Amino acid sequence: MNDALDDVRDHYRATGLTERLKSALTVFGPENEPLTPQQLGTLDQFHTRGLAATAELARLAGITADMSVLDVGSGVGGPARFLAATYGCRVTGIDLSEPFVDAARYLTQRTGQSEQVSFRAASALEIPFADDHFDAVFLQHVAMNIAERTRLYREIQRVLKPGGRFATFDVVANGGEPHYPVPWARTPTTSFLLTADATHAAIEQAGFRTLVSQDDTETAKAWFAQMRASGPPPSPNLGVVMGPDFAQFTTNLGRNLLEGRLGILAAVFENDSPKAGNHLENR
Template sequence: MGNAAEHAAITAHWSRRDPAAWIMARLAAEQVQTPQWRDVARFDQIHAGGLQAVRELAELCAISRDWQVVDLGGGLGGAARALSGTYGCALTCVDLTPTLIDAGERLTTLVGLQRYVRHLEADATATGLADAAYDLVWVQHLALHLPEPLALWREAARLLKPGGLLAVHEWVLGSGEPYYPAPWAPADGSLSHLGSQAELEARLTAAGFIDIRLQDVSATAAEGYARQLKALARQPQADNPVLPAEELGLVIANAERSLREGRARCLMGTARRA
């Protein structure tokens, strides 16, 4: 995933808070005695579209209980817990950031899914996991951090069994650069490496994927951010597990505006390993 400086910058971006402590404090304030994954999912889905996006992408995959799944760049493990909790499958959640791995492990244990969801601190482009061992590789909002994303898709292909499925939920460039700060990048736009849809599809093909089916979900994602903005207007001091209140409003507003103006787009879909 690039050099040591890039690793450090990405890790720092996602390590400014203790997400597990934040979520546990909210659950305690609501007097949730025995949290289930759905309770935590109200807070741990920090990608565009939230839990609904996970559900929609999962439906495209037709996941089976006996599948082995790996989530590359899985962060807090929100998608991993949702998939395991819904389908009963085993997941490995890979992320580069120790803070997110630690928080993910604590949250997974909190909701009793530690037998099914494993958290692994590793580079998503070189995980060290076994060849051809997985039925599904899940990727949400990761390629946008990578200056050379082809390495990610090649690693995904290596991990998949022949005919295995890749689930993709990614931002791509639209008519211009998105507004910053964005959910994945600070105000100077560093850490952002968006490419076009054509470039994404070409890289998937080069990595050995076929039957690439991507759909534009920008409108739905923008609507989700618009709802968040309305909620923030009622609670201007609101924050989330990874962003403080003084940043959250601008970040969400920029994401919504970038999508609404077509500067960036959000895609969702699948591809199959040849």
């Protein structure tokens, strides 16, 4: 793997994560008692607006029970578990961070969803699945860690069936240098932001057609303002995953949005690019 990926992996190293989660989750009862995906919602949705954002993106993408979904950069697996529980679809998550993958498997076992939801350690730049494999791909708050955007979006296009949906929810550059640290990077070394327009251009160039595009910046600002007004976050929260600095990371993201340095983009695309085989068949 190259240096940039190693630096990103370091940021999400999360030593001892599964043990920390085990002890944080004792608030919900003994380990042999099943948990619901909703109970985990305050600590397993690692993106702006948490569970509400995942629910909205899933609705925009038109997820249905018969779909096979890939979550790229699946974190500790909250979005994957939510999609499976809500729609009945099968979900596979891949993530660069092995501790996150271990934690995602542990939490999925606790919610009793291991038959429907699985995780694997892998890079978004080398997705370990065959061409035309998935009906939908999710990418939430991941692209800002990836410098090679053309390669990223081409990999996603490759594993999607023709006509498949690609749903993305990401932080975008908006005309100012961000204050660091932020949730995805302690310094600019692991942050590779594009503007919303440049993100669209890169995705369309990879063979996608835009179905929905939403500037979610104002909604995100309102969410951060409400969080600040409502005092300390409910426990357990993402501090268990990212450590005590997480409060500072989140404060800075809110400040970057309020100062117009960053924005939030939610968008859904259709795989519009005929694969070589299909192209020949269609002639």
